[in-house]
Amino acid sequence: MKILAFDTSNKPLSVAVVEDGKVLAHVESSENKTHSVTLLPDIKNSLADASLSVNDIDRIAVADGPGSYTGVRIAVTVAKTLAFTLNKPLVGISSLKLLAADGGNEQFLIPLMDARNDNAYAGVYSSKNGKLVNVIDDQHITMAKLLELLQDYDEDKLEFINATQKLTDLIREKYPHAKIMSAEDSLPDATKLAKLAEQAEPVKDIDSFVPTYLRLTQAEHDWYEKGHKDDGNISYVEEV
Amino acid sequence: MKKDTLIMSFESSCDETSVAVIKNGKEILSNIIATQIKSHQRFGGVVPEVASRHHVEEITRCIKLAMDEAKVTYDDIDAVAVTYGPGLVGSLLIGIMAAKTVAFAHDLPLIKVNHLAGHIYSANFVTDLKYPFMALLVSGGHTELVLVTAPGEFHTLGDTRDDAVGEAYDKIGRILGINYPAGKQVDQMAAVGNDVFNFPRAMVQEDNLDFSFSGLKSAFINRVHHADQVHEDLSKDDLAASFQGAVLDILSNKTFRALKQHPVNQLVVAGGVAANQGLRKRLKEEIEKRNMDMELIFPPLRLCGDNAAMIGAIAQIQFEKGDFADLSLNSDPSLDF
Ligand SMILES: [Zn+2]
Numbered sequence: 001m002k003i004l005a006f007d008t009s010n011k012p013l014s015v016a017v018v019e020d021g022k023v024l025a026h027v028e029s030s031e032n033k034t035h036s037v038t039l040l041p042d043i044k045n046s047l048a049d050a051s052l053s054v055n056d057i058d059r060i061a062v063a064d065g066p067g068s069y070t071g072v073r074i075a076v077t078v079a080k081t082l083a084f085t086l087n088k089p090l091v092g093i094s095s096l097k098l099l100a101a102d103g104g105n106e107q108f109l110i111p112l113m114d115a116r117n118d119n120a121y122a123g124v125y126s127s128k129n130g131k132l133v134n135v136i137d138d139q140h141i142t143m144a145k146l147l148e149l150l151q152d153y154d155e156d157k158l159e160f161i162n163a164t165q166k167l168t169d170l171i172r173e174k175y176p177h178a179k180i181m182s183a184e185d186s187l188p189d190a191t192k193l194a195k196l197a198e199q200a201e202p203v204k205d206i207d208s209f210v211p212t213y214l215r216l217t218q219a220e221h222d223w224y225e226k227g228h229k230d231d232g233n234i235s236y237v238e239e240v
Numbered sequence: 241m242k243k244d245t246l247i248m249s250f251e252s253s254c255d256e257t258s259v260a261v262i263k264n265g266k267e268i269l270s271n272i273i274a275t276q277i278k279s280h281q282r283f284g285g286v287v288p289e290v291a292s293r294h295h296v297e298e299i300t301r302c303i304k305l306a307m308d309e310a311k312v313t314y315d316d317i318d319a320v321a322v323t324y325g326p327g328l329v330g331s332l333l334i335g336i337m338a339a340k341t342v343a344f345a346h347d348l349p350l351i352k353v354n355h356l357a358g359h360i361y362s363a364n365f366v367t368d369l370k371y372p373f374m375a376l377l378v379s380g381g382h383t384e385l386v387l388v389t390a391p392g393e394f395h396t397l398g399d400t401r402d403d404a405v406g407e408a409y410d411k412i413g414r415i416l417g418i419n420y421p422a423g424k425q426v427d428q429m430a431a432v433g434n435d436v437f438n439f440p441r442a443m444v445q446e447d448n449l450d451f452s453f454s455g456l457k458s459a460f461i462n463r464v465h466h467a468d469q470v471h472e473d474l475s476k477d478d479l480a481a482s483f484q485g486a487v488l489d490i491l492s493n494k495t496f497r498a499l500k501q502h503p504v505n506q507l508v509v510a511g512g513v514a515a516n517q518g519l520r521k522r523l524k525e526e527i528e529k530r531n532m533d534m535e536l537i538f539p540p541l542r543l544c545g546d547n548a549a550m551i552g553a554i555a556q557i558q559f560e561k562g563d564f565a566d567l568s569l570n571s572d573p574s575l576d577f
Contacts, residue, residue, distance in 0.1 A: 036337065040337075043344070069289060073330070073333065073334065077338055078341050081300060081303070081338045085300075085314070213293070219287040219290055220290065235278070237275065237276050237294050237298055238277075239272065240273050
């Protein structure tokens with residue numbers, strides 16, 4: 001199976017073409033380039049490197065969040081439009097799971113994304129027979145609460161992945177011995193994304209495929225805080 | 241016989257997701273518009289992050305509907321066009337990424353379109369445009385007088401110094417207790433009220449072609465606040481009529497000043513505020529009063545708001561000129577002519 005996989009959920013960009021586990025092409029950029037500018041040229045170049053036409057691809061894989069709202073939307077929009085327009089299967093993989101795939105052999109992998117003010121996007125994954133299994137759902141969470149959730153686990157079996165210096169300091173206060181992979185060392189890798197996607201179920205309804213933001217917009221949050229409720233039938237977007 | 245050109249166009253610069261299939265820049269085979277108004281009404285105006293999220297939800301559905309309605313396959317399409325600015329950056333990006341993806345997947349040329357040019361060329365579905373012509377572009381984001389000297393050749397003669405006219409409508413609408421977008425209701429109230437408050441007509445004495453609406457907006461707000469303080473009951477219809485009276489005086493004054501400096505035979509009024517009945521009536525009367533030989537062109541209401549059909553109309557001209565973009569196309573949120 002030939003898979004085109006890409007991720008732009010955070011600063012790094014990664015695009016890969018993988019056939020049955022064999023990497024045919026791989027483009028990565030850790031610099032702060034504009035994903036909206038580079039993603040399609042990178043996809044085009046990757047396919048050219050792999051000597052494939054986009055029509056030869058059997059499956060499209062994308063990291064679908066959480067992450068930078070705009071970044072995730074860029075990859076998800078390209079992925080869903082490509083899958084839709086070429087009638088190809090589409091697989092969305094958690095951007096946190098993709099980071100977890102970068103981890104070592106510890107029993108519990110905790111991929112993180114710094115969400116500022118001592119908050120993070122985080123999930124807990126466990127590696128079983130070479131497969132990553134989600135143990136605690138991806139969520140937007142305060143670091144204090146996340147570290148508390150982990151207190152029943154054996155500290156020696158934890159590995160935090162993609163921790164900024166700030167998050168590292170917070171983790172160290174509670175778990176001085178846990179393994180920590182720094183943000184500089186944990187780059188999302190589209191070849192690993194392709195591997196995860198090979199084992200996953202394609203999405204059933206491409207039209208309804210959207211990023212997993214894990215957070216409401218501020219405006220919606222405030223609106224619900226004021227006691228507003230969605231009217232069950234209301235459709236916020238209408239064709240006119 | 242010359243072969244027909246079919247362009248698939250995308251528009252997502254603000255709170256409408258739209259995809260159209262346009263034949264020869266003149267014929268609308270489909271023009272699917274998904275509006276988010278109901279969502280943003282919760283917040284009293286467009287929230288950019290919410291808008292971006294909705295665009296991702298709608299984009300492929302809109303493509304599918306546009307192709308189904310036009311009864312076309314990708315083999316029929318000659319080019320893909322997309323708005324790349326001005327607009328909200330997050331919103332623009334969804335249309336741009338989708339359009340680039342379709343162009344790439346089907347090996348079609350890509351055309352980047354200025355949203356403002358699109359609005360002006362919505363008139364192309366109404367009549368044959370004769371150059372040079374004048375365009376008054378009035379919307380929630382723009383208030384401009386543009387001279388179009390040749391196909392796709394734009395010269396801005398005047399611009400707003402502060403608020404766009406549609407923005408001013410929304411702001412005073414809020415004071416009148418009208419939810420966004422307020423233009424239509426203010427227009428209706430103005431039709432029954434009287435212009436009794438003598439709000440200022442900013443810059444109508446000045447010889448330039450620029451607009452300003454913030455003074456009018458402030459005068460309106462001050463008048464209402466003063467009435468509140470002294471418990472005076474003001475007629476909302478009269479307030480609306482007085483506001484609209486000042487707006488129409490400003491728009492009409494500057495437009496006819498421009499027409500005097502640049503005599504043309506067609507005046508195109510485009511953008512969301514072109515749906516305003518008071519404006520339609522006023523400009524018609526002014527032309528008659530002046531005995532001008534002038535074709536006044538208002539796009540049908542459906543084409544006044546943001547839509548992809550208008551993007552396909554101007555894209556046709558760019559297609560004929562060979563004005564193509566590549567896959568590195570990015571948004572330009574503050575794009576102008
Ligand atoms: Zn517009």
